[in-house]
Amino acid sequence: MKDEVPTTEERVANLKGMGSSRKRVEDVRFTQGRGNYVDDIKLDGMLFGDFVRSPYAHARVTTIHTEEAMKVPGVLAVITAADLEPLGLHWMPTLAGDKQMVLADGKVLFQGQEVAFVVATDRYAAADGVEAVEVDYEELPVVVDPFKAMEPDAPVLREDLEGQTEGAHGPRRHHNHIFTWEQGDKDATEAVMAEADVVAEEMIYYHRTHPSPLETCGSVASMDKVTGKLTLWGTFQAPHAIRTVVSLISGIAEHNIRVISPDIGGGFGNKVGAYAGYVCSVVASIVTGKPVKWVEDRMENLMSTAFARDYWMQGKIAATKEGKITGLWCHTTADHGGFDACADPTKFPAGFMNICTGSYDIPTAYLAVDGVYTNKAPGGVAYRCSFRVTEAAYFIERMIEVLAIKLNMDAAELRRINFIKKEQFPYNSALGWEYDSGDYHTAWDKALNAVGYDDLRAEQAQQLEDFKAGKTRRLMGIGLTHFTEIVGAGPVKNCDILGLGMFDSCEIRIHPTGSAIARLGTISQGQGHATTFAQIIASEIGIPADDITLEEGDTDTAPYGLGTYGSRSTPVAGAATAMAGRKIKAKAQMIAAYLLEVHDDDVEFDVDRFVVKGAPERFKTMKEIAFAAYNQAIPGVEPGLEAVSYYDPPNMTYPFGAYICVLDIDVDTGEAEVRKFYALDDCGTRINPMIIEGQVHGGLTEALAIAMGQEIAYDEMGNNKSATLMDFFIPTSWETPNYETDHTTTPSPHHPIGAKGVGESPNVGGVPCFSNAVHDAFRPFGLTQSHMPHDHWRIWKTANGLGLHS
Numbered sequence: 077m078k079d080e081v082p083t084t085e086e087r088v089a090n091l092k093g094m095g096s097s098r099k100r101v102e103d104v105r106f107t108q109g110r111g112n113y114v115d116d117i118k119l120d121g122m123l124f125g126d127f128v129r130s131p132y133a134h135a136r137v138t139t140i141h142t143e144e145a146m147k148v149p150g151v152l153a154v155i156t157a158a159d160l161e162p163l164g165l166h167w168m169p170t171l172a173g174d175k176q177m178v179l180a181d182g183k184v185l186f187q188g189q190e191v192a193f194v195v196a197t198d199r200y201a202a203a204d205g206v207e208a209v210e211v212d213y214e215e216l217p218v219v220v221d222p223f224k225a226m227e228p229d230a231p232v233l234r235e236d237l238e239g240q241t242e243g244a245h246g247p248r249r250h251h252n253h254i255f256t257w258e259q260g261d262k263d264a265t266e267a268v269m270a271e272a273d274v275v276a277e278e279m280i281y282y283h284r285t286h287p288s289p290l291e292t293c294g295s296v297a298s299m300d301k302v303t304g305k306l307t308l309w310g311t312f313q314a315p316h317a318i319r320t321v322v323s324l325i326s327g328i329a330e331h332n333i334r335v336i337s338p339d340i341g342g343g344f345g346n347k348v349g350a351y352a353g354y355v356c357s358v359v360a361s362i363v364t365g366k367p368v369k370w371v372e373d374r375m376e377n378l379m380s381t382a383f384a385r386d387y388w389m390q391g392k393i394a395a396t397k398e399g400k401i402t403g404l405w406c407h408t409t410a411d412h413g414g415f416d417a418c419a420d421p422t423k424f425p426a427g428f429m430n431i432c433t434g435s436y437d438i439p440t441a442y443l444a445v446d447g448v449y450t451n452k453a454p455g456g457v458a459y460r461c462s463f464r465v466t467e468a469a470y471f472i473e474r475m476i477e478v479l480a481i482k483l484n485m486d487a488a489e490l491r492r493i494n495f496i497k498k499e500q501f502p503y504n505s506a507l508g509w510e511y512d513s514g515d516y517h518t519a520w521d522k523a524l525n526a527v528g529y530d531d532l533r534a535e536q537a538q539q540l541e542d543f544k545a546g547k548t549r550r551l552m553g554i555g556l557t558h559f560t561e562i563v564g565a566g567p568v569k570n571c572d573i574l575g576l577g578m579f580d581s582c583e584i585r586i587h588p589t590g591s592a593i594a595r596l597g598t599i600s601q602g603q604g605h606a607t608t609f610a611q612i613i614a615s616e617i618g619i620p621a622d623d624i625t626l627e628e629g630d631t632d633t634a635p636y637g638l639g640t641y642g643s644r645s646t647p648v649a650g651a652a653t654a655m656a657g658r659k660i661k662a663k664a665q666m667i668a669a670y671l672l673e674v675h676d677d678d679v680e681f682d683v684d685r686f687v688v689k690g691a692p693e694r695f696k697t698m699k700e701i702a703f704a705a706y707n708q709a710i711p712g713v714e715p716g717l718e719a720v721s722y723y724d725p726p727n728m729t730y731p732f733g734a735y736i737c738v739l740d741i742d743v744d745t746g747e748a749e750v751r752k753f754y755a756l757d758d759c760g761t762r763i764n765p766m767i768i769e770g771q772v773h774g775g776l777t778e779a780l781a782i783a784m785g786q787e788i789a790y791d792e793m794g795n796n797k798s799a800t801l802m803d804f805f806i807p808t809s810w811e812t813p814n815y816e817t818d819h820t821t822t823p824s825p826h827h828p829i830g831a832k833g834v835g836e837s838p839n840v841g842g843v844p845c846f847s848n849a850v851h852d853a854f855r856p857f858g859l860t861q862s863h864m865p866h867d868h869w870r871i872w873k874t875a876n877g878l879g880l881h882s
């Protein structure tokens with residue numbers, strides 16, 4: 077009999093709590109085609125909407141002829157700005173404090189802009205209707221270069237802002253200027269630059285790209301005219317915020333709006349913002365009294381929904397002869413396209429770009445960002461990096477390499493002597509952040525040892541000899557990166573979106589038989605929240621993760637939260653989950669003590685039960701306690717066992733990592749073959765190591781895509797040259813290298829379970845790592861900087877420019 081009593085280890089294993097590589101529970105549905113995405117939603121009498129889009133990047137819209145379209149069988153309505161204007165819905169607010177046309181109001185500002193919305197009985201009729209709409213355009217001069225946009229005689233793009241010298245983020249000094257954002261000490265930094273032994277200067281461009289998730293954006297709006305209730309399904313990374321915004325702009329009371337994010341086929345930042353299609357589906361449903369679906373196609377997704385990056389970062393970095401960095405200066409020109417639709421916390425128009433001092437102890441720094449309008453699609457979303465952190469990491473990690481060249485130093489050593497030291501945490505950076513924790517030297521040494529750094533350098537030197545001797549046409553590059561991320565927005569005191577504080581939430585209900593349901597303010601898009609958040613609860617309150625249902629994305633049932641992006645779910649909602657669990661645990665302790673007839677303080681938690689201190693044979697399991705909560709309530713205490721927590725984090729979390737890439741470049745074809753990629757991530761306490769590994773693999777592959785080929789390119793007429801997957805690079809298993817993952821664990825001191833986010837890290841660290849490897853291969857031939865993406869053509873041109881083909 078005795079050996080039937082489970083051991084402590086068995087009880088812990090049974091929970092599948094934090095630290096276990098529990099299999100993803102959502103995959104049973106996904107792998108069997110049982111996902112439920114927006115386009116799977118089919119309602120009685122549902123109509124379809126489709127957009128007429130502008131072929132021009134900048135043009136006046138003089139007339140929209142809808143008569144022919146109305147004759148197309150099945151077409152019920154063609155909605156234009158003129159129809160939306162009486163409702164005040166022809167323009168909508170953006171998350172960045174700007175406003176954006178829902179449908180072209182007098183002019184268009186980018187190719188692919190929404191001009192009219194055709195509503196029909198089915199998708200095909202709607203498409204035919206779109207073909208039949210005729211629009212008269214008068215072409216206007218196009219500006220695609222943000223520097224030219226700021227020239228005095230540049231065409232006026234935003235006529236609606238004519239004469240406005242004040243924008244959402246301070247003064248505007250030019251008709252195409254959006255804002256200037258300054259951080260740090262300008263004078264002190266300039267003084268450091270003037271006196272420094274060495275100053276390296278470079279323009280670092282992080283090109284325009286696009287998250288392009290597998291599922292494009294879409295929505296289904298259903299206005300029930302009898303109950304007055306609007307239900308809106310959509311690809312929303314922040315369903316509660318969408319509900320509030322819809323209420324504010326439509327005037328429908330918030331309790332009459334139910335927003336549901338069903339399964340989401342990848343978000344990657346693309347689904348944070350609000351799009352014209354959402355608004356038009358709602359309006360069309362209100363007008364017709366029928367449910368209306370809108371789902372964009374791939375070209376529409378690449379042309380009109382939120383792009384990422386497009387930052388021109390002019391940098392200067394100062395150091396002593398020995399390589400100690402003394403100052404960093406950066407002036408960024410940010411191309412925002414036709415409208416400022418960035419998704420950043422209100423007080424941060426350039427996101428957290430001021431994390432650009434990276435992992436280094438840089439005493440003096442200055443950053444200025446100028447936001448500029450051009451004739452390109454709006455957006456400026458994350459794409460797997462919170463709020464311009466990828467831009468910041470790319471900037472500093474390139475500048476370190478540029479400085480290493482100037483100092484003629486090894487870039488690994490240059491990083492080592494400038495890292496913030498373990499004992500300096502919490503560390504206050506020159507640009508205003510308080511880094512919560514870190515141990516960079518340990519991670520760096522572990523990474524260099526793991527790849528055999530010295531041997532790699534020796535091999536590289538040999539290969540270079542061979543190249544010069546004509547024995548090979550391949551050059552070896554070693555890319556290094558040590559990044560610091562900032563995730564978990566954020567403290568409500570400085571982070572809000574449209575005035576909504578960026579806290580997050582979790583509500584847990586324990587059922588009488590000891591299983592549970594938990595609901596969160598976040599929404600998984602593939603990250604595996606149903607798996608990992610149940611693991612947090614399992615460890616906190618001793619109920620097996622398999623007995624916990626997790627629900628997100630329905631604003632009628634979930635507590636208010638700000639959603640999933642910026643790797644904020646674990647730092648914020650994960651903390652709320654632990655805190656709600658602790659409230660439940662506190663009540664469970666009272667119930668256990670009452671049942672065991674001892675004082676509250678005389679019982680202690682042990683994996684899945686409360687035991688009497690010093691008498692381990694006397695205990696109540698969580699299952700027993702749950703049942704008691706519903707029938708043997710303590711006199712004077714409410715029955716039931718549930719709790720909700722709204723968590724306002726005291727600080728962000730600062731995950732970090734050390735990445736090393738080794739690649740070989742074929743100088744004659746421009747091909748770069750990644751031979752090794754090592755990624756060490758430190759995201760504090762790890763909830764599910766397998767999910768973390770999956771996140772790292774995914775993020776690195778997106779980094780490979782961005783660094784090596786992906787680009788949203790425009791010609792000088794503002795034509796989007798990358799609007800199909802023939803032109804926009806998506807890596808397949810063929811291009812994707814093998815990744816070696818590793819970790820160190822430096823828990824966040826302020827997070828209840830010590831966890832930091834991880835979803836974005838591999839992209840933040842991966843892009844500079846691939847790019848540095850390409851640059852490193854050409855370093856012996858005098859290359860200091862070239863622009864991404866490093867596709868074969870660009871690499872070939874670089875080699876050619878360096879005289880390697882003669």
Ligand code: PCD
Pocket residue numbers: 313341342343344345346457458459460461462463601602603604605608609640641642643644645646647759760761762763764765767768771774831832833834835836
């Ligand atoms: N320490 C730790 C951390 C974390 N984790 C895990 O991992 C994941 C993640 O997390 P995070 O980091 O917190 O994050 P989230 O918030 O959740 O998410 C977000 C992210 O996520 C990523 N990833 C992914 N995946 C997938 N599959 N899909 C998707 O979409 C995506 N996206 C991307 C992005 S981009 Mo943005 O939005 O850009 O900002 S941001 C992002 C989850 O599950 C969690 O729990 C663990 O385990 N541990």
Ligand SMILES: [Cu+]
Pocket residue numbers: 345458459460461462463641642643836
């Ligand atoms: Cu992000």
